[in-house]
Amino acid sequence: MGVFVFLPLVLPLTAWPVARLAEQRLYPRAATRLLAGLAVVMAVCSTVCLGLLMVVGTAQLPGNPLPDAWSDPEVRAAVPYDEIAGKVAIPALIAVLLACGRTLWRHGRVRRRAHRALVGLPATEVAVLPDDTPYAYALPGGRRGRVVVTTALLSCLEPAERRALFAHERAHLAARHHRFLLAVQLAARANPFLRPLRTALSFTAERWADEEAARVVGSRRAVARAIGKAALVSRGTPAVTLAGFAAPGPVPRRVAALLGPAPVMRSWPSVFTSVGLAAWGAAAGTAVSALSSANSAVTMVLILHAATPW
């Protein structure tokens, strides 16, 4: 297998340029799907790679439950630097599994608790809560997805902007954006190099819902105003960063995008543009990552099969 077995661990780096560019240049829906797909494939490959290294690593440990034959020199020879890589892979894989388990558990808990908080209200799609804190979000799952919004937020929006808000949240529910978000979050846990994809995807998912809301309401400007007003009225303490050096946050970028022309649905971009180069780079990285994981897995299974007496 050679050093190729380590490739899936570092190839997620090829997704960085596309994570940066997809959120600006690609159609939001296409960008969201692309980013989620890249993240999932790369995370699976990286975890398979860790699993293979772990087999080699545990084989060295006395008293491990794996067959003795798996610690043959022949098996270990398949992985370069097996002494170190094998030992590092064990805690790494455990950490990945724990982090993913924790993410899933927390995801379920937030959803359950949020649904439980709404018990006693009429089972309408939109739940309006009398609260001085302005907020709105889409709550997936339960018997049906619900839109939760407070009176404080509704009171600062005009009718068209309220429609835009509801359309935005309904778009999140209808397209099941929480699944994309969860997938990319799990991927970021599996391989920290995939974290930029998570930030990028949460932005493109919002843009997707914005564009959908603009289509439903029939006014891009109403959606832009709704987002702007909601952000200004719900601004809390600003994030602690050096003022002046901070890049514009997601909210102004969303508003600016809505005030500009509608994005056009394009086919796969040409290699000769920056976004095209990034997208093709990420695609190639993903393909190589998948191929080398598959290659390593097959080789490993064959070697172990040959080494196992039964």
Place this chain on the structure above:
Amino acid sequence: MTDQRQRPPRRGQGELEAQILSVLRAAEGPATAGWVQERLDGDLAYTTVITILTRLLNKGAVTRERVGRSFAWTSASDEAGLAAHRMRRVLDAESDREAVLASFVTSLEPDDERLLRELLGRAESEGED
């Protein structure tokens, strides 16, 4: 510990709170815990009713005043107010809720507010579409 045992199987706390609040809201004026217990359609223990009422008191959904040796309870908010309170607790407790609940807007960076006002100002001056 004791109210763990007395709580009927698998009826959510939120559901009990909502039930008791709606009974109280139906009352004409302050009501005692015993009165509430009689009107609930489950066989809830008296202590459970007191426990839930106390919880509602902490959430500001009911008020109470001493009448003789016991308390008389009055509802202070409706079911929506109670739900709003519970939702705030959920949101405050979960630091990474953003990952689950796609929020309409996220917090603003330091320069964002100025930028946003400029954008909105430009949108206004360009007129309605």
